[in-house]
Amino acid sequence: MTDRSVPVHAPLTQFPVHGGELVVGGIPLTQLAARVGQTPFYAYDRAQLRQRVADLRAALPASVKLHYAMKANPMPAVVGLMAGLVDGIDVASAGELKVALDADADPQEISFAGPGKRDVELRQAVAAGVLVNLESMREVGLLAGISNALGLAARVAVRVNPDFELKGSGMKMGGGPKQFGVDVEQMPELMAAIGRAGLAFEGFHLFAGSQNLRPESICEAQQKSYALAVRLAEATPLPVKFLNLGGGFGIPYFPGEQRIDLQPIGDNLAALAERAKTDLPQASFVIELGRYLVGEAGVYVARVLDRKISRGQVFLVTDGGLHHHLSASGNFGQVIRKNYPVAIGNRMGALDASEMESASVVGPLCTPLDLLGDRMVLPTAQEGDLVVVFQSGAYGASASPQGFLGHPACVEVLV
């Protein structure tokens, strides 16, 4: 077997190593753990968040607006930092809306998407002056009533469930029968209702799916979304002011996966923006990203409580697990469980084979699902060592069942 035939994790060069320790936010890991005061914790690296936005800006046309979909990481300090870096925040509930407003995001540049928006949430959105991405006829009726009651015209865009899918997506959220958005076929009726209700129509929102690592599929979805929007723009009550083309950019989690090349996506958007000058002269493009902006900037850190050997297999039992990090355990939408990149954060030096072993990293929960690393080759670890799970900045703490089994909550820090 050649080296190439064994899939490996993409290199995680975003975190430096110093004196055998991983450095996060400029602080060696054991010192950071002392500063945090407990394990497990999540740490998000400010400098990396800034760098990621700068890299995206450099790759995408300047006219494209970059939004942060905060459900990927709703920690208030992270949202506060991101609000100052991106052009807008996408929220998916009134709870997220509050965090975005508190973070000083401009209401003009906040959009609110999601199926099943409650009456009170729509009221809060209209009162705040944010854009509502409509997902059903019911919302048109509710917003008409709210607009009248508050004396404020609701700002709306229509989330379209397209007649195509984002190929190669980890999670498909558009195309076919979906609870998201309004089917293309129902658009004439919906547009007429928006016009009758006097809502302030501003544009379209198309979100085809998440965690896509194939630039060609992303470009194809953007082209199809664009063509669909141009077609739909013929029958809108007001001119299209913006077109939210979604995002779905993925990050490498598993062996064999590579970082996406932004260049073709940037070129594609530039070409579409050129066409839009004639097709949709008043419209600007929006790209909304969650995972891609924050996912690589975060680590999850747990401490080894016990080193057990069962019938020859090493188990590192840690104080962290699926209750804090459901996605790393493989139980957040993955079909086949694969290992996230994992390291022993205080044993990062160059080691020879005799200092390495195959070990499984597990949590303290009474379920075999509580697995953070399945038979991985790691430096031989002892009780007290710090296990690091990389690529943990998105869909981590807030996407995990912290109440399950009554263990202590994790802490999150932005460093």
Ligand SMILES: *Cc1c(COP(=O)(O)O)cnc(C)c1O
């Ligand atoms: C979840 C979601 C996003 C963010 O998806 P990522 O894969 O994290 O970039 C963006 N837009 C909408 C509408 C979403 O539901």
